[in-house]
Amino acid sequence: MTLNKVAVDKTANERMDNQAELTFSLNERKLTNSKSKANYWIAFAVGVGLLLPFAANTYQIHILNLVVLYIMLAIGLNLTMGYCGQLNLAHVAFYAAGAYTSAILTTTYQFNFWLALPISILVSVFLGVLIGLPSLRVRTHYLAIATLGLSIAVNETIVNLDTITGGPVGITGIPKPSFFGILLITEYSYYYLVFAFTLLLFLFSRLVVKHGIGRSFRAVRDDHIAAQSLGINVAKQQILAFAFSGLFAGVGGVLYAHMLSYVSPDTFTFNEMMFILTIVVIGGLGNIYGSIAGAVILLILREWLLQFENWQQVLYGAMIVALVVFMPGGLVSIKSLFQRRKKAGSS
Amino acid sequence: MNGTVLIQSLIGGLGIGSIYALVAIGYSLVYRTMGLANFAHGNILMVGAYIGTVFYVSMHTNFIIAIIISSILIGILGMVMERILRPLGKMDLIYMMLGTLGIGIVLQNLAIIIWGTDGIAVQYPIKNEPWVIGNISISPYTLVIICASATVVLALQFFLHKTKLGLAMRSSAQEKEMSLVLGMNVNLMNALTLGLGSVLAAIAGVMVGPVFYVSPDMSSSVGIIGFAAAILGGFGSIPGAIIGGLTFGVLQTMVATQVSEWSQVIAFVIFVFVLIIKPSGIVGERVVDKI
Numbered sequence: 001m002t003l004n005k006v007a008v009d010k011t012a013n014e015r016m017d018n019q020a021e022l023t024f025s026l027n028e029r030k031l032t033n034s035k036s037k038a039n040y041w042i043a044f045a046v047g048v049g050l051l052l053p054f055a056a057n058t059y060q061i062h063i064l065n066l067v068v069l070y071i072m073l074a075i076g077l078n079l080t081m082g083y084c085g086q087l088n089l090a091h092v093a094f095y096a097a098g099a100y101t102s103a104i105l106t107t108t109y110q111f112n113f114w115l116a117l118p119i120s121i122l123v124s125v126f127l128g129v130l131i132g133l134p135s136l137r138v139r140t141h142y143l144a145i146a147t148l149g150l151s152i153a154v155n156e157t158i159v160n161l162d163t164i165t166g167g168p169v170g171i172t173g174i175p176k177p178s179f180f181g182i183l184l185i186t187e188y189s190y191y192y193l194v195f196a197f198t199l200l201l202f203l204f205s206r207l208v209v210k211h212g213i214g215r216s217f218r219a220v221r222d223d224h225i226a227a228q229s230l231g232i233n234v235a236k237q238q239i240l241a242f243a244f245s246g247l248f249a250g251v252g253g254v255l256y257a258h259m260l261s262y263v264s265p266d267t268f269t270f271n272e273m274m275f276i277l278t279i280v281v282i283g284g285l286g287n288i289y290g291s292i293a294g295a296v297i298l299l300i301l302r303e304w305l306l307q308f309e310n311w312q313q314v315l316y317g318a319m320i321v322a323l324v325v326f327m328p329g330g331l332v333s334i335k336s337l338f339q340r341r342k343k344a345g346s347s
Numbered sequence: 348m349n350g351t352v353l354i355q356s357l358i359g360g361l362g363i364g365s366i367y368a369l370v371a372i373g374y375s376l377v378y379r380t381m382g383l384a385n386f387a388h389g390n391i392l393m394v395g396a397y398i399g400t401v402f403y404v405s406m407h408t409n410f411i412i413a414i415i416i417s418s419i420l421i422g423i424l425g426m427v428m429e430r431i432l433r434p435l436g437k438m439d440l441i442y443m444m445l446g447t448l449g450i451g452i453v454l455q456n457l458a459i460i461i462w463g464t465d466g467i468a469v470q471y472p473i474k475n476e477p478w479v480i481g482n483i484s485i486s487p488y489t490l491v492i493i494c495a496s497a498t499v500v501l502a503l504q505f506f507l508h509k510t511k512l513g514l515a516m517r518s519s520a521q522e523k524e525m526s527l528v529l530g531m532n533v534n535l536m537n538a539l540t541l542g543l544g545s546v547l548a549a550i551a552g553v554m555v556g557p558v559f560y561v562s563p564d565m566s567s568s569v570g571i572i573g574f575a576a577a578i579l580g581g582f583g584s585i586p587g588a589i590i591g592g593l594t595f596g597v598l599q600t601m602v603a604t605q606v607s608e609w610s611q612v613i614a615f616v617i618f619v620f621v622l623i624i625k626p627s628g629i630v631g632e633r634v635v636d637k638i
Contacts, residue, residue, distance in 0.1 A: 321446050
């Protein structure tokens with residue numbers, strides 16, 4: 001009865017959402033049906049990922065490193081935004097927190113990388129929970145601008161605390177980590193570190209999405225009041241979503257800082273936030289594999305557009321508009337887009 | 348904070364606040380009509396500022412004529428944008444955000460290609476020697492901005508409430524289907540609203556030129572604060588946008604007189620606290636979630 005009423009009250013907007021959700025859930029069901037098939041594909045992708053550095057030159061390996069890093073960042077944002085429906089524009093602030101904490105600990109205080117890593121993650125998760133608190137009171141546009149404002153505040157704080165963070169100049173000479181005595185000095189060896197963490201977090205996110213937390217997240221996203229009436233602790237799920245955002249971005253930040261040996265506040269801007277958001281949306285909200293595809297495609301696109309020099313950003317913007325207008329479900333919706341066309345044609 | 352500093356920063360804050368208010372009204376108008384949070388609004392303001400500056404600085408036209416020319420061109424740009432954004436109106440907030448941001452990126456980088464990244468210094472259109480009353484000194488241009496913004500807002504209210512076209516625009520914002528049935532061209536009304544919002548941004552952009560540099564960067568700073576101001580007042584409400592804009596301006600200026608480099612941080616933190624206390628903005632209606 002209530003469910004019927006819910007359906008009646010949905011606006012066109014929400015109806016579209018539901019349709020998208022339906023295709024997603026269909027996809028998911030298909031995935032569980034062919035679970036072993038999906039596992040084979042993942043194993044295959046991991047194999048390819050492990051072998052790729054052997055075919056890459058020094059420039060390509062740098063791009064590969066970034067692709068794998070952005071996959072991690074995008075999946076984290078997708079958990080918060082795509083699955084839990086929280087408009088989180090502070091992802092980049094958690095990224096900065098991870099990067100800066102590890103940079104400060106390993107340079108000023110001479111910490112070991114492996115000791116700095118968990119501390120940095122804790123800091124960014126804590127920041128995630130803190131910035132997630134407004135989500136308990138405000139939603140949609142209001143939450144977007146609240147998180148964006150706090151994210152700008154974090155960036156400005158980094159610039160202003162110049163005795164600790166180096167101010168606008170940033171921190172240089174961040175040491176490379178070593179792994180059981182092997183110093184990961186080249187980008188080739190560093191790639192495997194980033195790859196391992198991304199794989200770990202990817203498997204973790206798959207676990208989250210498939211089990212109770214993921215289901216609660218989607219319930220909160222689709223209708224937080226209905227979710228509450230079903231006994232889901234909405235506040236807890238929302239804070240958890242922001243904590244995940246902090247976790248993924250924190251790990252990403254640490255890896256980024258030690259990859260380039262250099263951090264500066266210029267990296268963690270609104271534009272960077274929008275780039276990660278674009279990966280998630282173009283890939284497909286509420287689909288982890290979409291985020292992976294989005295990161296691969298957008299980073300390659302960004303490099304490819306470099307040849308157009310001044311016009312690269314103009315073309316980039318125009319492509320985003322075109323993709324959003326013509327393919328609102330993201331890359332993962334291509335299949336259903338064709339299916340819908342076919343259905344429309346036959347009926 | 349003594350009385351002199353208080354009054355001085357209050358007036359300065361109202362000056363910059365009325366610019367934020369004009370930007371915030373633009374956001375709210377478009378949101379109310381099309382349900383669209385237009386993240387390209389800041390970039391429109393920047394392009395408007397550049398067009399006005401080109402006429403005023405390079406071609407030595409009158410400042411007011413520069414504002415008018417810029418408004419007309421930006422108004423047309425806004426109406427063209429409506430056509431591009433039309434499919435986004437029905438979509439989720441994130442898609443709208445990304446689509447309008449894409450347009451913003453295009454505008455931003457076209458501006459960089461055409462005018463470079465350096466920025467242009469604009470001289471004041473009036474003699475800007477501070478008036479000294481007692482020990483309070485006031486910049487006359489700030490008063491000009493306040494008065495001009497107030498006039499623009501009054502004209503806007505007159506247009507929306509006393510003319511037939513304004514009535515049509517309001518009705519198509521409120522009841523899209525009913526307005527269609529009554530024979531109104533809702534798409535045209537949407538285009539006019541986006542145009543009108545863009546005109547407000549252009550006026551704000553040209554007016555703020557002599558105070559700030561006119562540079563491609565102004566879009567993100569004024570754009571984001573304008574959006575925050577619209578939200579602070581209550582998204583979709585014109586009085587809310589005015590209150591939000593003025594509050595933000597005064598808050599920022601007052602903090603800046605004490606600890607200048609922390610003004611952004613403190614302003615945004617206070618903003619978030621206000622939102623937590625009053626989630627629908629200062630004058631926004633309490634939106635009850637429907638089941």
